[in-house]
Amino acid sequence: MWQFFHKLGSPKWFFGISARFMPWLLAGGVLLLMAGVVWGLAFAPKDYLQGNSYRIIFIHVPTAFMAQSIYIMMASAAVVTLVWRMKLADVFVKAVAPVGLVLTFLALFTGAVWGKPTWGTWWIWDARLTSMLILLFLYGGVIALDRAINDEKSAARAVAVLVLVGVVNIPIIKYSVEWWNTLHQPASFKLTEKPTMPPEMWVPLLLSVLGLYLIFGWLACIRMQTEILSREQRTRWVKEFVMRGRS
Amino acid sequence: MNAEARPEVRLASSSVGALAAMKGVFARDMKVAFRQRQDLLNPLLFFIMVVTLFPLGVSPEVSFLREAGAGILWVAALLSVLLSLDHLFRHDFDDGTLEQLVLQPQPLFLLILAKTIAHWMLTGLPLVVLTPVLGVMVHLDGNSIAVLCLTLLIGTPVLSLIGAIGAALTLGLRSAGVLLSLLIIPLYIPVLIFGTGTVAAAAEGAAVGAYLALLGAFLMLALTLAPFAAAAALKISLSNG
Amino acid sequence: MAFDSFSAFITMDGHGPYVWACYAVFFVLMLVMMIGSVRSRTAIIESCRRGYEFQTDKSKVAATSAPSASFERVNVSQD
Numbered sequence: 001m002w003q004f005f006h007k008l009g010s011p012k013w014f015f016g017i018s019a020r021f022m023p024w025l026l027a028g029g030v031l032l033l034m035a036g037v038v039w040g041l042a043f044a045p046k047d048y049l050q051g052n053s054y055r056i057i058f059i060h061v062p063t064a065f066m067a068q069s070i071y072i073m074m075a076s077a078a079v080v081t082l083v084w085r086m087k088l089a090d091v092f093v094k095a096v097a098p099v100g101l102v103l104t105f106l107a108l109f110t111g112a113v114w115g116k117p118t119w120g121t122w123w124i125w126d127a128r129l130t131s132m133l134i135l136l137f138l139y140g141g142v143i144a145l146d147r148a149i150n151d152e153k154s155a156a157r158a159v160a161v162l163v164l165v166g167v168v169n170i171p172i173i174k175y176s177v178e179w180w181n182t183l184h185q186p187a188s189f190k191l192t193e194k195p196t197m198p199p200e201m202w203v204p205l206l207l208s209v210l211g212l213y214l215i216f217g218w219l220a221c222i223r224m225q226t227e228i229l230s231r232e233q234r235t236r237w238v239k240e241f242v243m244r245g246r247s
Numbered sequence: 248m249n250a251e252a253r254p255e256v257r258l259a260s261s262s263v264g265a266l267a268a269m270k271g272v273f274a275r276d277m278k279v280a281f282r283q284r285q286d287l288l289n290p291l292l293f294f295i296m297v298v299t300l301f302p303l304g305v306s307p308e309v310s311f312l313r314e315a316g317a318g319i320l321w322v323a324a325l326l327s328v329l330l331s332l333d334h335l336f337r338h339d340f341d342d343g344t345l346e347q348l349v350l351q352p353q354p355l356f357l358l359i360l361a362k363t364i365a366h367w368m369l370t371g372l373p374l375v376v377l378t379p380v381l382g383v384m385v386h387l388d389g390n391s392i393a394v395l396c397l398t399l400l401i402g403t404p405v406l407s408l409i410g411a412i413g414a415a416l417t418l419g420l421r422s423a424g425v426l427l428s429l430l431i432i433p434l435y436i437p438v439l440i441f442g443t444g445t446v447a448a449a450a451e452g453a454a455v456g457a458y459l460a461l462l463g464a465f466l467m468l469a470l471t472l473a474p475f476a477a478a479a480a481l482k483i484s485l486s487n488g
Numbered sequence: 489m490a491f492d493s494f495s496a497f498i499t500m501d502g503h504g505p506y507v508w509a510c511y512a513v514f515f516v517l518m519l520v521m522m523i524g525s526v527r528s529r530t531a532i533i534e535s536c537r538r539g540y541e542f543q544t545d546k547s548k549v550a551a552t553s554a555p556s557a558s559f560e561r562v563n564v565s566q567d
Contacts, residue, residue, distance in 0.1 A: 037511070042497060045490055052500035055507050059514045082479070102521055110510045117503050137433040144429050148420045157483045158416050162430060165412055165476050169434050172465075176437035180444060215518070219525055226529040233536055242536045 011228040012237050014088055018221040025218040033211030039204035053117040056110050058205055062212040064107035067135060070100035075167035078160035090156030093163065094146060095223035099216065101139040108132050127181035131174050138166045268353040269361035276365035286334060290327040290370050291377060297323035298381050309386050316385035317395050317446035324374045324399060325406060325435055329428055331370045332410040335362065336418050349485055356474035363411045371403030394449040398442040401462045405438050408473035415480035438465060
């Protein structure tokens, strides 16, 4: 068990194993996402309340879901960084934070565009959109702190502390934003909450969530590989990997 | 800065109890601050100026100011605490006192707690004292002013405590001030929401006990967790340089 | 198929611009991110390779044009 744990922390081992998974992650992710999106766009029935604008849900929900779960994953990795000082964990946090930022932005953008036909305005200070915006700030802070510290090791640990402080705050932020929202505009129309969603709607939604998850896995692998290569330039295995196929 | 202006931390031996050490750090920070009174005054001036900008920039109408007054005062207080956070560790970091503090046998988070309490007494508390005057200037009624003071009294220590984490993380970095704001403002949002929400509820005549209790819960949470996070961050920042 | 014709699919009862703008931005950003990740990986491999080749070239040059006198440590035991 512990041997496996140590192996897991070895960048070289990760490099080898991830290379084997990556094509499958990419192929599966693109296939599932495309299936979900095409099904959702062209074949799912029209929503009786919102009309066709609801079709944005098939990318809005996956991006919003990923944006939140990436932060949770980063927090778990931050614990590993602080407790076991595993190299791979801080490589993960560093590689994945920009992806989280982009997905949070996409969730916000699709939410805002969806709001135009539904609410008649681009932006509304709705609880979900506002807490997504705060999540975007949290991602921005993590990336900015990481860029500002030159020393790799202390950057990783400082970022880990910040991510953990953020993850303690996320439920508080969510709760307070929801409370604030009911205070200022009671009973607003909710975007995604439906009494019952027919399977023709939620099956494609599930497909696109899974697809985006797999694509995120591929992105995480390739970005971690980049980070590992730049950190371990001086080791022999990187040299062998890079010079392979050359005399 | 001459040596006279910066008294040393006198708690070298491990025989000094943790509480006595906290007292020592607290007393020293107060003494240093009172020798440089301008640093004490600056956040207060900033607070007043930001509040002045709103009637000038938006509208001096009584109806607008009465509705927005609590929010304006809260945002101004938040910004001036943010502005003063840079001083929390900066001077001690520059002259090496901070390294001595980390090397003390007493637990670091207690010493940081003492420093944070001193910081609050020097910035948060004066803001609360000033609030009634500014509250009258933005036409808040007496009851709202009282509730606003209470929320600030409970809320500003939370701001100082969370801010200590950010100040510790950005210690010794270039452009630390802007970075500090980027990291800390999202974490301040819940306090701001409940602080202004409580005043709004009071203005509508609702009972505010529950809201104040929630703010108190924030304070307790920050008191128990923030010093540990700040201590961890401080150790990381010091090993950096 | 939920639509009667292809043009109905494009206009989506007037909601077309919103839906298609969302999907366009989503796919463009995802593609940019994916291609960017791949490119930065190949870039780092390339820069490593150049670094290693530079090193080996330098050692080759040093080996061929051996100087007549050098300050290298001579491994002769003195006891």
